[in-house]
Amino acid sequence: MNIEKLKLVNFKFYSKNFNLFYWGISIIMITIMLSCQKTQNSSTYGISKKEQILQEGKIRSAYAIYPPASVKDPNSGEISGIFIDVIEEAAKNLDLKVDWTEEVPWGTMIEGLKNNRYDIIGSGVWANAARARGADFTIPIYYNGVGVYVRANDNRFSEGLKSLHNMDPKNLKIAIIDGEMADLIARTDFPDAELVSLPQLSEGTQLLLEVASGKADLTFVQPFTANEYLAANPGSVKNIDPGRPIRIFPTVFMIKEGEYELKRMLDIAIEELINSGFVDRTIEKYAPKDLSFYRVDYPYRSAER
The missing domain is CATH 1.20.5 (Single alpha-helices involved in coiled-coils or other helix-helix interfaces)
Structure with missing residues (x-):
C-alpha cells in the first residue's frame, strides 16, 4: 500500500x-x-391537581357574583347561592373543605386558573367555545336560557327574535359587561352594533338599567335577573320573545385545562347530587317557580317506560 x-x-x-x-x-x-x-x-x-387537593384537604375556589348562582350579603360579605351550596355539598361528600379565595372578573377567570391562583370557579359559568379554548368544565348543574330585553315602550320588536335579526345592527346599541356572556352574544351575532360597555365586576341588573334609561337599545340576560330588576322597576323593560331564548347554555363549574382526574372526581360528586335531588331542592330554594332554569334529567329510565 x-x-x-x-x-x-x-x-x-x-x-x-x-x-x-x-x-x-x-x-x-x-x-x-x-x-x-x-x-x-x-x-x-x-402531582395532579386532584392529588394536590386531596392532600391539602381543600379546594381553592374563586367566584363571581351572579344571582342566584352566587349571591353576596352586602353587610356580612358572606356568599351563598345555588352553585355555592352545590360545591360546598360536593366538597363535604369528598371529605374536603372549600376555601373561597377571591372574587374575580369574568374576563380574567381563565388566566387565574392557568396561573394556579385557585382550583375552580365555584360560582358557575356558562360553557361556550371561547372558554373551552383555555379551560375545562364539569357536567352541567342546570341549563340557562338567555332573553333579549328592551324598553317596555319599544315597539320595534313586535315579531320577537325575527324582528331583531331583520334589523340593521349598525342602528343598535347593546349593553354588555366586558368579558361576560352578553359581550360574547353581541360580538358573535351583531358585530356591527355599538356596544355600551360596563366594567367586569358590574351586576347583571346594571345592564337592564342601561336599557331602561335609554343609554342602550337592548341587552341579553337570563330571565331570573330580569325578574329581579322588574320587581323593583315594574314596567321598565320587556323580553321580546319569552318563549324563545337567544341562547341556552349549560351552567357548569370551570377548572384548569387538562385536569381530567379532577374533572372526573367532580363530575361523579355532582351527578350524585343531581340524582339525590339535592340540586333540584337547591334551585327551588333560591329560584322558586322560576321556569328559566332547565333541569338536568335523570340518566336512566324506569322499567315501565
Whole structure:
C-alpha cells in the first residue's frame, strides 16, 4: 500500500469515528437535557391537581357574583347561592373543605386558573367555545336560557327574535359587561352594533338599567335577573320573545385545562347530587317557580317506560 492510499484509509477511518463520536456526544447531551427537564417538571407538576387537593384537604375556589348562582350579603360579605351550596355539598361528600379565595372578573377567570391562583370557579359559568379554548368544565348543574330585553315602550320588536335579526345592527346599541356572556352574544351575532360597555365586576341588573334609561337599545340576560330588576322597576323593560331564548347554555363549574382526574372526581360528586335531588331542592330554594332554569334529567329510565 503506497503512502497516498494509506492517508486516504486513515482519513476515512478518522472521519467515520469522528462522526460516531459526534453523534454519541449529541445523544448524551440530549438525554441529559431531557432528564433535567423531566426533573424540573416533576418537581413543579409532580402531582395532579386532584392529588394536590386531596392532600391539602381543600379546594381553592374563586367566584363571581351572579344571582342566584352566587349571591353576596352586602353587610356580612358572606356568599351563598345555588352553585355555592352545590360545591360546598360536593366538597363535604369528598371529605374536603372549600376555601373561597377571591372574587374575580369574568374576563380574567381563565388566566387565574392557568396561573394556579385557585382550583375552580365555584360560582358557575356558562360553557361556550371561547372558554373551552383555555379551560375545562364539569357536567352541567342546570341549563340557562338567555332573553333579549328592551324598553317596555319599544315597539320595534313586535315579531320577537325575527324582528331583531331583520334589523340593521349598525342602528343598535347593546349593553354588555366586558368579558361576560352578553359581550360574547353581541360580538358573535351583531358585530356591527355599538356596544355600551360596563366594567367586569358590574351586576347583571346594571345592564337592564342601561336599557331602561335609554343609554342602550337592548341587552341579553337570563330571565331570573330580569325578574329581579322588574320587581323593583315594574314596567321598565320587556323580553321580546319569552318563549324563545337567544341562547341556552349549560351552567357548569370551570377548572384548569387538562385536569381530567379532577374533572372526573367532580363530575361523579355532582351527578350524585343531581340524582339525590339535592340540586333540584337547591334551585327551588333560591329560584322558586322560576321556569328559566332547565333541569338536568335523570340518566336512566324506569322499567315501565
